[in-house]
Amino acid sequence: MRREWENDGLTEAIEVVTSKDFKTAHPELFDRTLVGKTINQIHFCKANHYKNITSGSFVVPDKRDPSKERIVFAFCIASNTLYFIDDTNKIESLLGNMQKEFEYALTTPIVFLLDFMQ
Template sequence: MTEEEFQEKFPILLCRGFIGGKVSHNRFCKADRLNKTVAGTFSIPLKESPSKEKTTFGFCMRKEELIFIDDAGKVRQILDEMQGYPLTDSSSPALLLFDFMEYLLKDDMIFLQEYEERLTRLEEELLNGKAEGFDRKILSFRKELSALSAYYEQLSDMGETLQQNAAEQGDEKDSLLFGLYSDKAGRLYSAVQMLKEYSMQLREMHQTQIDVRQNEIMKMLTVVTTVFMPLTLVAGWYGMNFVNMPELASPYGYIVICAICLLVIVVEILIFKIKGWFK
């Protein structure tokens, strides 16, 4: 049904089961029990851009019927795709809803494995020193994984609600199936959490590389500063030009000072090597 058709037929259910009495106002997956009816929404992130666009529609499951509320025709497209999918059992609305929800997750583990492969390639680029645009890439990964994490967590909660509803109605098979579905969504949620931790480790690795480069620069600047400190002292000392300074009148004074400065530099470099400053 369209939202308008559902509102005409079930005005009370629309007001009680959906935020603001509008399916389009919902941006998350949920299931609420209303007496003998379960109503809720699906908000499915697109795999091409999980953090941006979502496919949103509602559902209402009664004892003898399962109604999808969709103005965009997305549900019809999914149901058409399910024609060749092996169904569990469509003898009841609950089992049809289970098959529908199961179909939504059919290839998601493979999808998450592709995320892991992309993160692995990003790690290899980082180790090879190709960190251009890394911050932008890792931020995009984290936003998409956060959207997927919320999606799977919400589906797991939906499975628990439907499991409880089936148990109270005495449908042991439905209760078992929705319990298994909740566990499956929970495993996908855990997999996403691991990927988020992986992305955090890559970010920390990148920050460590930046810190190492900064430390190398600071060490080099420290070496240069240390080398020129005694030379600056010599230059300041002999730049006073007092009349009675003996080196001013000596024909070899300039050469002697240059030799002393070079000796100081050589001694400092030897000390730095002994201390391991150039490693």
């Protein structure tokens, strides 16, 4: 899934991809984002910023039973695009729920990420 919009003459986007597709399309970003790991090897939340690339990971426990299932995914913001790297197809559902709940006007990828975190 990819959603693009114009913002002050720039094309900005949000894209949900699998780790395999992200590694194939953007190997240099994959190496900085996941540092040789797979999504299954992520155990905590983190964020890094280096040379105009912001990346990190989320580990979100189930609110009903935190000791059970977790939603684990990574993100990367580069070249005006926010990539959600998700191998479980849960992010698209969360994004859909977010869009239904809020009358949402897309501004920038970083602002969208901050709103998503909230």
